[in-house]
Amino acid sequence: MQIVAIKENQDIVRVGDNPSRSCLILSGIACTYKITGDGKRQIHNFHVPGDIPDLQSLHLKVLDNSLGTLTPCSVGFITHEALDELCERHYRIAKAFWRETLIDGAIFREWMTSIGQREAYSRVAHLLCEMMMRLRAVGLVNGSSCHWPITQAEIGDALGITTVHVNRVLKAMRADGLIELKGDRLNIPDWEKLMQAGDFDPTYLHLESHQVAA
Amino acid sequence: MQIVAIKENQDIVRVGDNPSRSCLILSGIACTYKITGDGKRQIHNFHVPGDIPDLQSLHLKVLDNSLGTLTPCSVGFITHEALDELCERHYRIAKAFWRETLIDGAIFREWMTSIGQREAYSRVAHLLCEMMMRLRAVGLVNGSSCHWPITQAEIGDALGITTVHVNRVLKAMRADGLIELKGDRLNIPDWEKLMQAGDFDPTYLHLESHQVAA
DNA sequence: CGAGGTGTTGACGATGCTCAAGGGGAGTGG
């Protein structure tokens, strides 16, 4: 595995590419996204350490989305050749990787539901719940707070709302005591209340019980 | 494989289920969906003959979405045991199934992009383009027209807009000469124009060249 | 022939967008 440091806001792979390797996020936050014909960006997922955001390119030869860093990242590249051989030899490993891509799909479904059916306030709350759970699963949450490097513009592009509106929603959430967000620190004083506001049910993340523990 | 006929508007599997088999659509149209806390429905995908809409349940043990029919369907059930054994024995088959689930994921990403970033008119055009291509790939399109059993309420739930607004958009699209939709027949008089209106690029469907042919 | 699902249309309202301006913090260079 080749380990590479990548600066923030850099594309790792782009729409239309035909990569011969996939990348494992070791540190930092990345995202997959797509740009529409009139230049708007939809972020499909935020990727935390442990994720393999472009594992799908192992079997889909043309990339239909881009992958870029949000913060400085350390990533490990694994060739498709090696991955494929590993999967062929050990069906259990193939299953584990396959399962990862299925969880990505489950996350897409939930985001689609949020964007399509929930109002902005609820969407933001839902996203914060998801990210807290995923960051906690990889040990990046201390108590009820974590490092939060994601900008309001990025939240907007993930949830289908404008930066201005994200700002207003966050203001309201602060006023309601749901979040404490200052600089790049996020604290959740009342987890139950946030889950309720976000209509959040973590089933779709398919976490194992040991990953859920605080 | 056990073949079963199912009436319209029937759930095949539901959120929270733990199925021991997956289902192959043989005829008819089905959809996967999710209901939010306040009762709104987001449809994630429409499934055409040849699709295996709940293949993911092979490796994700708790279903995080429901699957129901829109029209009367004939479906074939295949046990997970049989599927798993087949995949373990023949890695090429595992790859083919895996790839199917990855294409589902690609469709989710594109729908998310549509719902999040495109306006209603464009969303509807995009959906019609996708469905025409997918129906054509399985031989269900004659020239430029096809059977279209999907109601306006269902289109709305798929695209995150209300039935009333779907109706207005369709009216505008008819006026613009993009579609001819009457009863359950859909005709596309100008494919290029519809693709442009929908900002449609079929790359994400990952169709093989022989599936694209008219 | 009545009932229920689907499609259609109008009037009104609200969530969220656009445009615009300004504040604060971090990094850079003179």
Added chain:
DNA sequence: CCACTCCCCTTGAGCATCGTCAACACCTCG
């Protein structure tokens, strides 16, 4: 060390896309 710049956050005013509510036409089916 202090402008200066850039990015991000914040806020206000006006507006538009789309939602809500309501009513009615049409068709199929029991």
